[in-house]
Amino acid sequence: MYQQARYLPAGDKSLVVEFGNEISEAVNGKIRGMMVVLEENPVEGITELVPTYRSLAVYYEPLVISYDDLCLALGSIEEKLGMLVLPNPKIVEIPTAYGAEFGPDIEFVARHNQLSVEEVIAIHTETEYLIYMLGFTPGFTYLGGMSEKIVTPRLKIPRTTIPKGSVGIAGAQTGIYPIDSPGGWQLIGRTPLLLYDPSQDIPVLLQAGDYVRFVPINASQYHLLESQIRSGEYRPVTYEMDRRG
């Protein structure tokens, strides 16, 4: 992580506040901190904030606030970030059916790592994964923190269609496909949760700065949840980080 953030112009209507050149929870904490401060005390002229692995992209209206004034405003927020007490991050539980038709590649992942399928599930569900950012497709989460024990290369030939909700592994990353899409990730399970719903004001279930925890369910639980979600009876299980147990 840098001693001081770098302020880099990205054209005349956005700038990048870069906190480091690494993927780390420390860098992410700074990004989340600046975002929280700006959301609570909006600076006039800022139009949109986009957190990424190592930086915060700040979109602004240059006829309302100049680049130099914006850098000053952001710089004074940066100075106080060390003193900031961030709200506890949220953990979202992702009920996930592993293996069989839900995760056709789980046996390959197990063989590749010389583990049993049960061990792969145990390792994948024991961690809380930080959502570093969203991108690639609407609602796609970049998660950090997967165990090295289940690292598996991508498929040699990507699938043309992967059903939404599929949970996969690509190298050292794990993630969830929010919409039906093509892709080359090794599929180990699937969640019935709706991760992306364009009809909602906040169209995604998972947001940058939250954590996810995968919770194993069986096929009948999957189908029950799926029908509850469809009828609107189910609400995702979320809690604050300090209440985990």
Add this chain to the structure above:
Amino acid sequence: MQILEVIESGLLTTVQDLGRWGYQKFGVPVAGAMDGYSLRLANRLVGNQDNAAGLEVTMMGPTLAFCRSACVAVTGGDLSPQINGQDIAMWETVAVEAGDILSFAGLESGCRAYIAIAGGIEVPVVMGSRATYLRGKLGGFQGRQLRKGDCLEVGRSNSEVTIGSRVPAGLIPEYGEDYRVRVVLGPQDDYFTVESIAAFLAAPYIVTLEADRMGYRLEGAKIPHKAAADIISDGISLGSIQVPGHGRPIVMLADRQTTGGYTKIATVISSDIPMLAQAKPGDRVRFSQITVAEANSILRTMEEKLAAWNPIRPIVVQSGDCRSFQVKVNGCVYQIEVRES
């Protein structure tokens, strides 16, 4: 209110407004008109707000049949618009009648035209916008480009314009085959040598066939990196110029993804995006470097010129015992005076 039917779809005709801003942190691309300037002017010509939804028409225009009279305007690239086979003026408020056919005879200049209709194209608002994001099948008309047989609706028009209103000549861009595009260096210009930045700014680049709403791949002098070509992903702005390992630039445009892991040598200034969006495959693009402060003053000058021209007139004028109204019936404006005696 139904307004028109698509008789022929054209190459790529989509419903667009000025974009779906505010949702990039959820991974939702902005989309919107590639040439927002031309859409804004088309909207003003028909009395709409700048951000109303219109049609973006690409290279080969559609054929559209109006099922009621309306007030329309066509701006942007010259695709030779016609009503019932007769040329019509671009950058001008035009009245159409029920049964009229709007078609395009062929590309003369630019790449994209914009059609605005009084009241704006009425499609559901998704995440604050009516813009079509094609890859995500989101917004616009059923999340896709228009097809033969589609019927579009318009909203109610609340303002009045005069048929024959025209955008002043000074505000109408001229499109050629050579585009000068101004950029601000960064955010990753430090990944490139002084020589490669000089090469990027000196050489003309050709727009390749891989040029769509997401971005333009350009062919020309290679831009070598100092070392790595990839970065840990960060945000992609409108106009970001990515340089992957092969050393050839890609300008990211309306349908760009929100984040990416390629180095970005520079960013096209917001005022030059509309012009660049009119470049078509085979056209030449030259980049020149300016500062953020210079970009700001270019933007301010342009917005001041735009603010000085607005054809929309107030609706009610009251003076003494005489009340004067403008009413619009089927797109035509009538002046009505009511005297009380």
